[in-house]
Amino acid sequence: xxxxxxxxxxxxxxxxxxxxxxxxxxxxxxxxxxxxxxxxxxxxxxxxxxxxxxxxxxxxxxxxxxxxxxxxxxxxxxxxxxxxxxxxxxxxxxxxxxxxxxxxxxxxxxxxxxxxxxxxxxxxxxxxxxxxxxxxxxxxxxxxx
Amino acid sequence: xxxxxxxxxxxxxxxxxxxxxxxxxxxxxxxxxxxxxxxxxxxxxxxxxxxxxxxxxxxxxxxxxxxxxxxxxxxxxxxxxxxxxxxxxxxxxxxxxxxxxxxxxxxxxxxxxxxxxxxxxxxxxxxxxxxxxxxxxxxxx
Numbered sequence: 558x559x560x561x562x563x564x565x566x567x568x569x570x571x572x573x574x575x576x577x578x579x580x581x582x583x584x585x586x587x588x589x590x591x592x593x594x595x596x597x598x599x600x601x602x603x604x605x606x607x608x609x610x611x612x613x614x615x616x617x618x619x620x621x622x623x624x625x626x627x628x629x630x631x632x633x634x635x636x637x638x639x640x641x642x643x644x645x646x647x648x649x650x651x652x653x654x655x656x657x658x659x660x661x662x663x664x665x666x667x668x669x670x671x672x673x674x675x676x677x678x679x680x681x682x683x684x685x686x687x688x689x690x691x692x693x694x695x696x697x698x699x700x701x702x
Numbered sequence: 703x704x705x706x707x708x709x710x711x712x713x714x715x716x717x718x719x720x721x722x723x724x725x726x727x728x729x730x731x732x733x734x735x736x737x738x739x740x741x742x743x744x745x746x747x748x749x750x751x752x753x754x755x756x757x758x759x760x761x762x763x764x765x766x767x768x769x770x771x772x773x774x775x776x777x778x779x780x781x782x783x784x785x786x787x788x789x790x791x792x793x794x795x796x797x798x799x800x801x802x803x804x805x806x807x808x809x810x811x812x813x814x815x816x817x818x819x820x821x822x823x824x825x826x827x828x829x830x831x832x833x834x835x836x837x838x839x840x841x842x843x
Contacts (some may be wrong), residue, residue: 643782
């Protein structure tokens with residue numbers, strides 16, 4: 558994890574350090590247990606194929622969790638997450654890398670808080686966007702640091 | 703025989719009905735297992751819940767009724783998730799979860815008829831303070 562990022566340090570278009578994840582079937586089973594989402598498309602290949610899917614697919618929430626990690630790693634302990642959202646546009650297959658990206662779309666002050674709106678997305682190894690989303694983060698200021 | 707409706711009376715009957723609260727004690731081990739499962743080693747998650755943790759606080763009654771409601775559309779996917787945070791969820795918090803099916807929208811898409819079901823969820827702590835709001839879109843097709 559890098560040091561603390563401050564509102565003054567960033568500008569529109571700034572990119573977040575990318576995060577790459579490689580979810581295995583074991584991780585999906587652990588995630589199913591930890592989240593309570595036992596839908597079989599996430600660990601039972603026969604069930605997934607019978608459901609018309611190309612194979613076992615990664616939980617959308619797990620992919621969103623990876624994007625969340627990218628953001629919380631970047632914003633540091635003094636940043637606060639205000640909003641996080643993701644839309645699922647495609648499937649991440651188990652055993653394939655998930656590439657997480659983000660950049661600053663806007664920075665603004667609202668109700669005395671220094672906020673940053675981030676655009677973020679996840680890609681599969683073929684460059685297809687599987688998740689698109691946004692996050693809003695409140696950052697500390699160097700002036701009050 | 704008439705064709706089975708995509709939005710059954712049973713499903714329609716769930717619209718705008720508040721379910722819950724279902725109450726969850728946020729145990730240390732629960733948060734630890736969640737952080738391990740998402741593969742996020744951030745030490746903050748020893749005391750605080752990671753951002754997507756609210757998904758583990760499932761409004762089971764409404765979701766169970768939604769997925770078991772009769773429908774000609776047999777397949778189900780997660781379409782999208784939104785969370786808005788008002789304060790961190792901490793180990794030891796007792797979170798009350800209420801949920802409401804707020805929208806049913808039928809569309810014709812490339813997979814045929816598709817039904818979007820939007821659920822709004824509210825998370826409050828043991829002091830009755832709002833900690834997070836969620837909005838989840840389920841897709842039947």
